[in-house]
Amino acid sequence: MNVQPNNSNLATVQHDGVAVLQPHQPKSLASEIFFRLMQSRGAVAGLLIILLSVLMAVLAPVLSPYPIDQMNLDQRLQGPSAAHWFGTDEFGRDLLSRVLHGTRISLLMGIVSVLVAGVIGVLLGIVSGYYRRLDLAIMLVTDILFAFPSLLLAIAIVAVLGVGIGNATLAVAIAVIPYYVRQVRASVLAIKEKEFIEAVRALGMSDAKILFSHILPNIWAPIIVLSTLQFGGSILAAAGLSFLGLGAQPPIPELGTMSYVGITFMSQAWWLSVVPGVVILLIVLGFNLLGDGLRDALDPKQ
Amino acid sequence: MSNYLLKKCLSLVATVFGVSVLVFCMVHMIPGDPASAMLGQFATEEAAQEIREKLGLNQPLLHQYLQFVTHAVQGNFGTSYFTGLSVWEEIVNRFPITMQMALLSLVISTVGGVLLGVVAAVKKGTVYDFVSMLISLIGISAPPFWIAIFLIWFFAYKLSLFPISGYNGLASLWLPAITLGLISASSVARMTRSSMLEVLNQDYIRTARAKGVRPSGMIFDHALKNAFIPVLTIIGLQFGNLLAGAVIVEAVFALPGLGTFMIESIVKRDIPTVQGLVLFMTVLFVLVNFITDLLYGLFDPRIKYE
Numbered sequence: 001m002n003v004q005p006n007n008s009n010l011a012t013v014q015h016d017g018v019a020v021l022q023p024h025q026p027k028s029l030a031s032e033i034f035f036r037l038m039q040s041r042g043a044v045a046g047l048l049i050i051l052l053s054v055l056m057a058v059l060a061p062v063l064s065p066y067p068i069d070q071m072n073l074d075q076r077l078q079g080p081s082a083a084h085w086f087g088t089d090e091f092g093r094d095l096l097s098r099v100l101h102g103t104r105i106s107l108l109m110g111i112v113s114v115l116v117a118g119v120i121g122v123l124l125g126i127v128s129g130y131y132r133r134l135d136l137a138i139m140l141v142t143d144i145l146f147a148f149p150s151l152l153l154a155i156a157i158v159a160v161l162g163v164g165i166g167n168a169t170l171a172v173a174i175a176v177i178p179y180y181v182r183q184v185r186a187s188v189l190a191i192k193e194k195e196f197i198e199a200v201r202a203l204g205m206s207d208a209k210i211l212f213s214h215i216l217p218n219i220w221a222p223i224i225v226l227s228t229l230q231f232g233g234s235i236l237a238a239a240g241l242s243f244l245g246l247g248a249q250p251p252i253p254e255l256g257t258m259s260y261v262g263i264t265f266m267s268q269a270w271w272l273s274v275v276p277g278v279v280i281l282l283i284v285l286g287f288n289l290l291g292d293g294l295r296d297a298l299d300p301k302q
Numbered sequence: 303m304s305n306y307l308l309k310k311c312l313s314l315v316a317t318v319f320g321v322s323v324l325v326f327c328m329v330h331m332i333p334g335d336p337a338s339a340m341l342g343q344f345a346t347e348e349a350a351q352e353i354r355e356k357l358g359l360n361q362p363l364l365h366q367y368l369q370f371v372t373h374a375v376q377g378n379f380g381t382s383y384f385t386g387l388s389v390w391e392e393i394v395n396r397f398p399i400t401m402q403m404a405l406l407s408l409v410i411s412t413v414g415g416v417l418l419g420v421v422a423a424v425k426k427g428t429v430y431d432f433v434s435m436l437i438s439l440i441g442i443s444a445p446p447f448w449i450a451i452f453l454i455w456f457f458a459y460k461l462s463l464f465p466i467s468g469y470n471g472l473a474s475l476w477l478p479a480i481t482l483g484l485i486s487a488s489s490v491a492r493m494t495r496s497s498m499l500e501v502l503n504q505d506y507i508r509t510a511r512a513k514g515v516r517p518s519g520m521i522f523d524h525a526l527k528n529a530f531i532p533v534l535t536i537i538g539l540q541f542g543n544l545l546a547g548a549v550i551v552e553a554v555f556a557l558p559g560l561g562t563f564m565i566e567s568i569v570k571r572d573i574p575t576v577q578g579l580v581l582f583m584t585v586l587f588v589l590v591n592f593i594t595d596l597l598y599g600l601f602d603p604r605i606k607y608e
Contacts (some may be wrong), residue, residue, distance in 0.1 A: 134448065144320035148544030148584050155549060159568040159576045160331050162339070236445055237605075240550050243447045244565055259447055272456050277448030285443040 036297040043293020049286030053279075057104035064097035068253050077269040078164045087271045090261070095271065098253035099279055105254050106280060109165070109238040109247075113173035114231050120173075121180020122223060126211055128181060129188025138181065145178040154237055165254070168247030172237045174229050183226050187219035221298040228294055232287030239280050255280050307596075314592050318585055325581045326370045329357070329573050340571045357574060360536045374581060389578045392563060400552070400559035403482070404544045411490050411544075412482025412537055416526070418487065419494020419533070423502060424521060434491060441488025446547050450481040450554040467556040478551045485547060486540035493536040497529040504528075530601045538594030542587040 037043045056063065065084075072092035080087045128138040133198035145153065157171035191197065192215070199212055239256035241247040248254030250261060255276040262272030332339045337350040337359060354360050358369060378390060415438075422434040457477060458466040464477050501507065502525055510524045549561030556562070560579060567575040 038554075140320065144324055147317045147321050147588050148580075149546040149587055151543070151546035151549070152580060152583055155546070155564065155568070156325075156328060156576065156580045159573065159580075160328050161333065163568070163569075167359060176422065205555045236443075239445050240447065243445070244550060244553055246565075246568065256445070256447070259445070259451065263451060266451070266455060267459060273449070273451045274455070277445055277451060281440070281448060284445075285439065288439060288443050 013169065033297050037293055040293040040296060042289045043297070045231075046286045046289025046291075046293060049282055050290060053103055053107065053283045056100055057107045059098040060104045064094070064100050066094035066097045068093065068101050069095050069251060070094070074130060079269070086275050087269065089258075089269075089272055090265055092245060095275060098258060099255070099276055101253045102255040102258060102276055103279060103283070105165075105234050105248065105252065106239060106283060109169045109172070110231050110235040113169050113176060113234040113238065114227055116170070116173040117176035117230070117234075118180055118223070118227055121177040122184050122216075124177070124179040125184025126215065129185040130192060130207070130215070135185075139185070142178045142181045146182075148175075150175045151237055151240060154241060154271070155244070158241060163246050163249070165242070165248040165252065168238055168241040171275060173232050173240065176234060179226060179230060180223070183222055184219065186194055187222055188215055191215055191218050194251065210294075225291055225295045225298060228287055228291035232284040232291065235280065235287070236284050308597055310592065314588065320434060321584050321588065322371055322374065323367070325577050325584070326367050328577050329359070330363075330581070332573065336573070340573055359381060370577075374578070389575050392575075393560065393578065393582055396559050396563050399469060399557055400545070400548050400561060402472070402560065403479050403548060403551075403557070404541065406475060406479035407481075407483035407486065407544055408537070408541060410479060411486035411540060414483065415487035415490025415537075416494050416533065418491035420498060420521060420526060422491065422495040425496035426499065431495075435495070437486035438491040442492070443485050444485070446481060446485055446550045447554050448477065449484055453477045453481055454554070456554070467554075469557050474555070474557065478548075478555045480542050481551050481554075482547050486543055488539075489540060489543075490533060490536055494529065494533050497523055499531045501525045501529040505518050527601060531598055534594055534597060534601065538591045541590045544608050545583050545587060 018189040071094060072088070075084075075088050075092040076090055078084055078092070078177070084094050084096065086099060089095055089098070124138055124142075128135045128142075148156070154168075154171040154175040157174055158167055161167040161171065197210065197214060200214055205214075238247060239254070239259075242254045242256030243260045245257075245260065248257050250257055258276040259273045262274075264267070265272050329336050335350065337357075340353060341349055358366050361369075362369050373392065378388075395410060418434040422431040427589060441504065454466055454477060457463045465474050481566040507525055510520050515524065545560075549564055551557075552559045552561035553565060560583065564576060564579045567573075567579065
């Protein structure tokens with residue numbers, strides 16, 4: 001670390017290429033980044049939205065006023081009221097309860113696809129950046145996958161694997177993998193030439209140890225930013241697939257599926273389509289706000 | 303031909319080749335036996351055998367691939383074994399709807415996105431900046447179907463300005479095009495803003511301002527022209543999103559374009575048709591990005607082709 005004096009009582013600290021403005025008492029890098037993140041109003045709003053939606057998802061069974069499949073044909077297509085905050089659907093089921101469970105499903109599809117894509121993509125990216133021989137093959141496939149519009153790729157994968165909530169999640173994951181590979185590979189290429197990597201290599205450290213205890217900890221920042229933004233993108237894509245009838249099937253209370261069914265009843269009950277859509281919009285907005293904030297907080301240029 | 307152009311052409315050929323291999327492999331990646339999977343629950347051994355014969359699934363792989371490519375190049379994606387119609391004919395019939403919609407939304411997104419981005423960058427930190435960035439943030443976060451549903455509800459039901467669904471000429475394409483246009487305008491606006499901010503900090507902008515260039519001239523001739531290459535790249539990439547997004551938007555508006563054809567074929571497990579459509583749309587996307595690359599020279603004379 002080299003600390004340069006500054007004209008204020010702040011100092012610019014170079015830490016692994018990340019310049020951080022910090023007050024004089026030394027703090028950890030993580031708490032520094034958190035501090036900067038909290039200064040961005042957008043990021044705080046994003047974080048709050050995400051926390052709220054996670055809370056809704058986890059507590060869905062407790063918060064739901066009615067069972068998700070309780071039909072009541074006398075109460076079909078009722079508008080929002082005290083008994084049914086978001087109204088009822090074409091079978092008289094409570095929309096609020098279904099939206100709460102839908103939030104759970106959307107977040108789960110997002111988590112699973114980002115995790116699957118992240119693990120596979122990071123591994124492939126590291127290998128591709130570190131071993132020249134495998135680089136060519138991995139990048140060839142990645143470039144070809146990039147040639148497809150990503151939602152079209154996900155649709156094509158569902159066409160092959162078959163329709164369903166699991167296959168849709170997997171399809172979204174596969175479509176996201178190339179983004180991780182390209183990002184991680186670029187980071188690895190940049191850090192591989194650094195002296196400290198040369199030093200540990202000279203000390204005879206094994207490749208696996210270099211990769212996981214020296215390279216990976218130094219490239220996590222862009223991975224976190226990418227994951228946050230992809231989280232929103234994956235939820236959007238998964239809901240899109242379900243909307244098209246390629247993901248979750250009725251009567252599963254998935255937000256995209258619910259929106260599609262609602263179109264039929266738009267003239268009588270606009271809330272059936274609009275409410276699930278707004279929930280998706282808010283969740284994705286939360287992740288995009290947080291992702292933008294994280295990118296700025298972790299940006300070495302600032 | 304210059305090195306640059308030659309390299310771009312070679313990479314175009316390589317990409318199209320790679321895409322064709324991957325699309326060809328689709329039918330072989332179906333879990334289990336492709337023929338019975340395509341038939342679904344009504345599979346009988348004879349029917350499966352018939353499909354294998356028809357699709358040449360019992361031929362050697364290389365032979366199958368060569369046949370796939372020769373047919374694709376001739377515009378012969380085979381006949382759908384469900385409808386008996388030629389897939390190519392179907393694509394040709396439906397393509398104008400999707401393409402008109404995509405082009406219309408490309409215009410909306412380019413004009414709208416660049417304007418929003420320029421305003422946000424020039425008025426950085428003001429309420430204009432905040433509002434444009436809020437709009438574009440909502441645009442990239444909203445599900446396309448939600449925007450479409452909202453527009454239908456407002457413009458078609460409440461105001462009765464546009465038809466609700468189905469296709470009768472250009473009037474039916476406005477709402478779908480606005481839906482897709484809003485979404486890609488958001489990405490374009492974000493990129494324009496950050497690219498413009500970078501350029502506006504350059505010395506030559508200060509020089510231009512100092513020598514008294516009109517603000518509009520400065521923004522559009524000096525700044526935007528130099529900031530445009532990353533924006534152009536995003537616009538090219540947006541075309542892919544427009545084609546894929548068309549699948550969703552066509553479903554909302556019940557437009558008989560390529561997207562609805564794709565979904566119908568997937569539901570029927572008509573994989574050869576899906577292959578034809580995916581290949582067609584992806585090659586179109588690759589070509590658009592190739593053209594975008596060539597357009598760079600218009601905005602940056604330092605990129606020379608001779």
